[in-house]
Amino acid sequence: MGLILENMTDTPARLLNLLSLLQTPREWPGSELAERLSVSPRTIRRDIDRLRDLGYPVEATMGAVGGYRLVAGTAMPPLLLDDEEAVAIAVGLRAGAGHAIEGVEEASVRALAKLEQVLPARLRHRVSTLQNATIPLTRGDGATVTPATLTALAGTVTGHERLRFGYRAGDGTETKRLVEPYRLVSTGRRWYLVAYDLGREDWRTFRVDRVSEPFPTGARFTPRELPSGDAATYMARSMARTQGEVDLDVEFAAPAEFVVARLPSHLVPVATGPDRCRLHARVADSVEWLALRLALMDVDFTVRGPDALVTYMRDLSGRLAAAVAGNRSAGTTAHTRVGRRPL
Amino acid sequence: MGLILENMTDTPARLLNLLSLLQTPREWPGSELAERLSVSPRTIRRDIDRLRDLGYPVEATMGAVGGYRLVAGTAMPPLLLDDEEAVAIAVGLRAGAGHAIEGVEEASVRALAKLEQVLPARLRHRVSTLQNATIPLTRGDGATVTPATLTALAGTVTGHERLRFGYRAGDGTETKRLVEPYRLVSTGRRWYLVAYDLGREDWRTFRVDRVSEPFPTGARFTPRELPSGDAATYMARSMARTQGEVDLDVEFAAPAEFVVARLPSHLVPVATGPDRCRLHARVADSVEWLALRLALMDVDFTVRGPDALVTYMRDLSGRLAAAVAGNRSAGTTAHTRVGRRPL
DNA sequence: CCCATCTAGGACATGACCTGACCTAGATGA
DNA sequence: TCATCTAGGTCAGGTCATGTCCTAGATGGG
Known part of the structure; x- marks a missing residue:
């Protein structure tokens, strides 16, 4: 066992x-x-x-x-996982590394770093194989953050190790950096590294998706005090995590009890008719996620708000329509909701 | 620490x-x-x-x-997680419980059961709070499988405990069952419990989404041998997991190097022009996931196959268009790809 | 209703084991 | 070259862990 x-x-x-x-x-x-x-x-x-x-x-x-x-106590006992369970957790965390649940992003990366540090080599192969079997949910702007980079950075933060990496600025110029990593923070769906730049002799925040070839030098350092400057305010803002809440307002063309069965228990739509109901709630999801989740519900609906969601959905709908427009292989099916015929 | x-x-x-x-x-x-x-x-x-x-x-x-x-060795050492890391893993696993990565579903649920068994109460609250902050990705058919049910069933399987539960058959009739759980399997995106039904005195497979109020009786039993019958062939089939591979064929309206940066490393599109490339590969994702992921790439594209994807995308596009059709709050933005004007 | 079966825990003798102190050897970077 | 780290041998002392045997209490089945 x-x-x-x-x-x-x-x-x-x-x-x-x-x-x-x-x-x-x-x-x-x-x-x-x-x-x-x-x-x-x-x-x-x-x-x-x-x-x-x-x-x-x-x-x-x-x-x-x-x-x-x-049974559950007050302290968290050491988790003794068998091979399959360890792989499952690693795969799950890696899959979620890019778009982790709001509020546990940093902890999630830390846990992944801890696990990958001790994951036996044979299991490592299985993890990467399984991960390659799926297409990751990349963000539209191409800000690719690999789990490998994230865990490497997380390691240098907790280990107080100096880090060398290449940094691609906004204008495309590449610079070499040597920093003392202070913290890894995520705002919204983007990752930043707050660090003391030894070359610039000042604090900097780096976008993780612009970091290339991170290399821990192995040299330890004693963490400096973060002064109240750019980085500090940035950290404070990211910690407050006030952002991200969205005022969702959707009307469903289905009975309330039908919809409520497909929503988490704390989201309760109110009936607005025999076959209509409306959901108005503040949720922490991003506009992209909301669009996807609503789309997957297989219920006709109308988005009242937020505006960003309406805009995004219109965009998405157009892109999808274009993607299948020139295609003659599949006819309009019984599932099609609107009377748009293939061109 | x-x-x-x-x-x-x-x-x-x-x-x-x-x-x-x-x-x-x-x-x-x-x-x-x-x-x-x-x-x-x-x-x-x-x-x-x-x-x-x-x-x-x-x-x-x-x-x-x-x-x-x-460092990594041959055995998996006991993982010693701090509070935040434990919460992060629990949240991640719960989020993935419904639609876990192909091949690690059962292990994922086992790991979750293990973790939740020992998760301190104060952390339990944080997990449920965080989970409620997001809308889960429910499948269209409303087959809701809660993590709680899954972990409860997983516990009875590994613990050889008898289980009592209510089962809603396809025609809506509800029956009470007392079973000896044998195994929990997932095929595609659906969960089944293979168990010996003590009332029927035979082996049965139950759809987990139709199970209500699972209650472990605490009584242990010695596992029976699974005969070669319905359940056995079912198990074998589910283990083989031959299903799920899809022949994906997409053409992108962007340079190959642009697209390759947004795809996992094993998926390499071939250039078909200066600003066009094509990806042809077998992937293990479901049609629904593929549609969403392609949509999120923020690149214009055309789907050549599979037919199911084309059909689904057309359907999805129509539903999204309808969802924002009657809305005058947000105008067409610069991001809109096709010349569809708001109604 | 009693008995089998389980947890709970005290007493005790023996031997193993664990610790700290002190030592030398080898590797490494300033 | 020297300071600083890991590596590991030896030794004495005392602690601690073990198995055996014991009684008490809870619980469910025959």
Whole structure:
């Protein structure tokens, strides 16, 4: 079950194994644990309350069909993943690295960096293979941020390591930089590195999508204090994350109960007729995501707001129409909603 | 740094802490580790090669600026996440639970179940809050599968626990079931539970989106052998995952180097002119995803195939056009690609 | 209703193990 | 060359972990 250790006599190793076993969601009788770890049941009981001392609450149900089970406590216990689970998390995080959920972007990248640091080589292959099987959701402006770059930068930030990289300015000129990375922040859907530029002898913020060939020099540094300047205000603004909320107003051509079943529980449309309902809510999604999600709902709808969404959808609709306009291979199907005939 | 343990005298606890420290991607001098864990440097050195014995390779760079660093080995070490990282992973996995990357769906759900089992309560709130801030990407057919249901079912499968739930058949009739869950499989974008139905005394496959109020009874059972019947062939088919590959053929109205920068590295379009290129490849994405991703590329393009994509895009384009048709709030912008004027 | 089966935990003896102190060797960069 | 780091051997002392045997309490099935 993941984690096979030869040296079973070692106490710490046994504790890790025990933790690993208890992490599969099921009940474990003490006798079975004792057998698996080849120690006496008494030792298992001692190990169990050793784990409890460490802050990992092991729940025990008494009686004839009792057993032990690890439950949620106050501290986060070490996660013991098997190969497949590790791959699944890595793939998931990489897929989400570009457009992570608002509010956990930095943490998400940190977690990915941590995982990839220790991910065995054989699993690394599987991750990249799986990732290549799908087309990533790139942003329209071509601001490509690779997970590899993000994790590399994140590593230098937490490791206080100097970083060398090439930077492509807005006008296309490429410069070499040597910096002391301070923090990685994401605003909206774009990533920035706040760092002290050793060549310029000042603080700078770099757009991560313009960074090429990041190379940690290995040299450690003691982090400087961030002065109240450009970078500082920038950081503060990004931390506040006031941006991003959108006033969504959509009318659906379907009964409210039909629509509510396709929305998260906190979004409740109000019925405006037997076959109509309207949703008005503030959501943290970007205009692009909203457009996609609405499009995927397979319900006719009308967008009242925000304006940006209307504009974006009109644009999108036109682009899609153009993409299939010159095509004679597939006829208009029964699903087609509007009376536009192929040219 | 996450994991604060009061009892520092305990050797296993110290080893876990050491592992935790080494998991932040940076170099740690032995002296600093000794100070942090309040033991002598000699003990640190002993602990380090204890970790090495356990299969977690700790790399050491010698010399004046040397230090220790945990690198990738053959075994997956226990992941020691801080609060934010744990939340980020949970949110990411939940977001991906419905439409996970092909090939890691089951593992993804297992990992989520494992994490949620031990996730502290305070973090649980943050996860649900963050998740509610976004609209999930629901499929058009309204087959809603909640992460909660999936993790509950996954738990009963790995825990060999009997499960009670309500099942809504295709004709809308609701029945109560008591089953011994065998496996959770996903085909395409739909989830199934293969289980032995104790009431029917036979094997059944249940669509997870039709399962309501899953309740693990707590009673353990010894897994039965799956006979070669309906369920078995079903399992085999789902494991083979031959489905899903699509013959994509798109022509872009942009230079090849422009397009290649917005595609994963294994997808290479061929230039068909100075400002045109064509991409022909087999990809594992669904037609819906392909449509969205192409739409987000912000490049004019023409879809040659597959037919299903053409049909879907025409449908989508019409629906989007209808959604913004009756809207006078936003005018045609400079971004609009085709000469469609607002009605 | 009682008994089997499980968790919980105290007492104790033995031996293993862990720690810190002190030492030398080797690598590395300023 | 020297300071600074990892690497690792040895040794003495005491701690700690283990298995065995014990009793108590909870629980579900026969």
